[in-house]
Amino acid sequence: MSDAPADPRRERVDGAPRREQILNTAARLATVEGLDGLSIGRLAQATGMSKSGLYAHFGSKQELQLATIDTARQIFIKVVVQPALAAPTGVEQLQAACEQFLDHVEREVFPGGCFFSSVAAEVGGRPGALHDRIAREQLDWIALLQAIADEARDRGQLAADTDTAQLVFELNAVVVAANTGFVLHGDPTGLERARHAVHRQLKDAATTADP
Amino acid sequence: MSDAPADPRRERVDGAPRREQILNTAARLATVEGLDGLSIGRLAQATGMSKSGLYAHFGSKQELQLATIDTARQIFIKVVVQPALAAPTGVEQLQAACEQFLDHVEREVFPGGCFFSSVAAEVGGRPGALHDRIAREQLDWIALLQAIADEARDRGQLAADTDTAQLVFELNAVVVAANTGFVLHGDPTGLERARHAVHRQLKDAATTADP
DNA sequence: CCTACCGATCGGTAGG
């Protein structure tokens, strides 16, 4: 949990390789300093290693950045996606995905908020391997929400004429906006508004036949 | 319009001071490279000046960055806010504000999309003068939308029990999400979804008494 | 995984 373990060897005993420890630090740092602002020197300092020590693990800065994205993805899957998928399939799962996303922002899993929102803005307008990788992750997230929404509709929990792509666009929009507001203003108001919006959206799209 | 005017003296004739020309370039560059990635050397190259020539205009990088934000704000006011305020007060104006925002994204007024969305992600998690300035601009934009929404409600165009803060949060969320999608994927689909969402939101909040 | 080093670029200054 701490930034710099008192005794690095204890990490080894846990079986957590040094590489993962470095990448965890890198992923959290990148949400504050950016993927580019994450310099090898700074990361070396943050992990208590020398710069060339890092180059033993990663051949180049871009390799480090790509590995960092992959680590962030794994963290996101573990703390957002998997808990969401543990919810009952359908509307509940869709709501859980939004809720878990908001929770991971509020719990500050990454100090700079959602890793992918943060980094997407950085590489959005710049072509290259980082851009392509981040764009793909974003599409995967949307595709996941859509698959859940489609399932909810197929199960008759959402109206048959629900435009699930539109619904998912709007759900993602409000949770991401909440992330931005929380990071920029340190204010959870947006998180509450997002929860409110998600709840209403799902209620509005739900099949009205209750009896 | 062009990145590097053939004859810089023509700009002078127009009465556009060199400083403004530099800052216009800086504002557009910052949406791609970031406010930090915008180095003095790169900006010097982009404007055809020497580094120390820039220091004659701006005492430090932070001064340049703050001046760049101010220029971006003026551009935003000119291309988004003022056209929106030209629309009839009330719901139409609220719709116009959203529409003008989406238009300025689609027209690529800034090559990296909305300046403030881009920069907010960069400085969001970092304390300092840049953060505070960007946070203020974001609050101003939300306050503007809210003032318009309140007016629309006071005029009876929106239901009296409309939660305008919630409405504005959701409107802003979808237009910003459209910006992100357009920049990241070069795909206008999100812009259409945002227009659709804005239209439906305003329709839902409208007073149902039509006859 | 380290020390020691490379050329390039960073923000910034002196002096004009």
Add this chain to the structure above:
DNA sequence: CCTACCGATCGGTAGG
């Protein structure tokens, strides 16, 4: 607004 320069840091390499 320029040339010429400063120390610091960048990404990366040699050699171990």
